[in-house]
Amino acid sequence: MAVYEGKWRCLRCAAVNRGRNLNCLSCGVKRSEDAQFFLEDDAPELNDEQLLQQARAGADWICLYCGTNCRAAEKQCSGCGGSRSAENRQLAEETRGVGDWTEAAQKATRIQNAAQHHAPPNAARKPFFSRRLIKFGLFSAGAVFAGFIALFAALVYISTLSYAVEMEVSGLEWKRTIALEEYKTVTETAWEGEVPPKARVQSSEDALHHTDKIATGTREVPETYTEQIASGTERYACGQTSKKNGYFEDKYCTRTTYRTVTKTRNRTETVYKDIPVYKTRYTYLIDKWIAAGEKTTSGTDFNPQWSSDFKADNVHLREAERTETYSLLCKELGGNNKLHKFEIAPEKWSKFQNGQHLRGKVDFFGDLISIDETSNGELKAEK
Numbered sequence: 001m002a003v004y005e006g007k008w009r010c011l012r013c014a015a016v017n018r019g020r021n022l023n024c025l026s027c028g029v030k031r032s033e034d035a036q037f038f039l040e041d042d043a044p045e046l047n048d049e050q051l052l053q054q055a056r057a058g059a060d061w062i063c064l065y066c067g068t069n070c071r072a073a074e075k076q077c078s079g080c081g082g083s084r085s086a087e088n089r090q091l092a093e094e095t096r097g098v099g100d101w102t103e104a105a106q107k108a109t110r111i112q113n114a115a116q117h118h119a120p121p122n123a124a125r126k127p128f129f130s131r132r133l134i135k136f137g138l139f140s141a142g143a144v145f146a147g148f149i150a151l152f153a154a155l156v157y158i159s160t161l162s163y164a165v166e167m168e169v170s171g172l173e174w175k176r177t178i179a180l181e182e183y184k185t186v187t188e189t190a191w192e193g194e195v196p197p198k199a200r201v202q203s204s205e206d207a208l209h210h211t212d213k214i215a216t217g218t219r220e221v222p223e224t225y226t227e228q229i230a231s232g233t234e235r236y237a238c239g240q241t242s243k244k245n246g247y248f249e250d251k252y253c254t255r256t257t258y259r260t261v262t263k264t265r266n267r268t269e270t271v272y273k274d275i276p277v278y279k280t281r282y283t284y285l286i287d288k289w290i291a292a293g294e295k296t297t298s299g300t301d302f303n304p305q306w307s308s309d310f311k312a313d314n315v316h317l318r319e320a321e322r323t324e325t326y327s328l329l330c331k332e333l334g335g336n337n338k339l340h341k342f343e344i345a346p347e348k349w350s351k352f353q354n355g356q357h358l359r360g361k362v363d364f365f366g367d368l369i370s371i372d373e374t375s376n377g378e379l380k381a382e383k
Helices: 049-056 103-117 128-160 346-351
Strands: 003-005 007-009 016-018 094-096 162-191 200-242 247-299 317-332 339-344 357-363 368-374
Touching (some): 049 247, 162 339, 162 368, 317 346, 317 368, 339 346, 339 368
Antiparallel strands (some): 003 247, 007 016, 094 200, 162 247, 162 357, 317 339, 357 368
């Protein structure tokens, strides 16, 4: 087993000494029972036979009379010269995980144990820092949430603000569209059972309508897969033991080793056959109304017109639909002169005229949201 020499820090002057030293090389004070041995991560493995014997001799024993740390092989106290007896206490070896004997790891363990020791009996055994961090996180989350609520409330409030304005009508933006249809003979195709009643069939043919997948059986298909198989055992360092004499020794455990094996097996899959399904497809002539374009007129005056650039006889050409849109152009008064475009219902455009004064409302951002009434009190359009 690998053996390493540890270190200890003097409790008087804080100097770091090698594990073999019974006295501080800086101030000369004897190593006491309270001195904590630690092992650095990069400590080299010992090869010196004399030091290995010293490490494996056993833990130090404490002199009953003067409290001096004495080596396990010593029969007399190196401090007062007293003989070793059964009443002298020997330190007990201790095993921890690999890396748990560093000075930093031991300090963290002591802090955690102290925090748990001083916690109230019914309190959760959590590190103090973790509790503070959780409280801070909850407080921060609450503050952020409250901030979002306040911002949302402010935006809602701003969206409700409106201001009265005086305006003057400066124009009307309009667009009128007539959708046309013409009655024509067209050629179409349809499957059997879907031909319209008034169609004049010109030809027919058997054509592929769709393909059905029919299960015809199963087959075995080889496939590869991997599997972990135990291949033996191995020893590994699962911990480190403080010999309580300035030295540390690896503790070994045994674990199973595995190797990856690629294997082949058969997988059953269903076999399908594509079965084409044919139906009769007809080509026919039929007379019907079809879209024939649009006729659109537009302008920015108060004289909207429908297009007359066609002649509908309802035999060969007809109107399918009429659509119209109107937007009132208004200019703010009072020095602002901002121009607004406000969509109004088709039945209300004729109630306005150029130069007419209106009262309306704009929102917080200055956009027109409603036309309240004319100067004579007549109620007008509103978004």
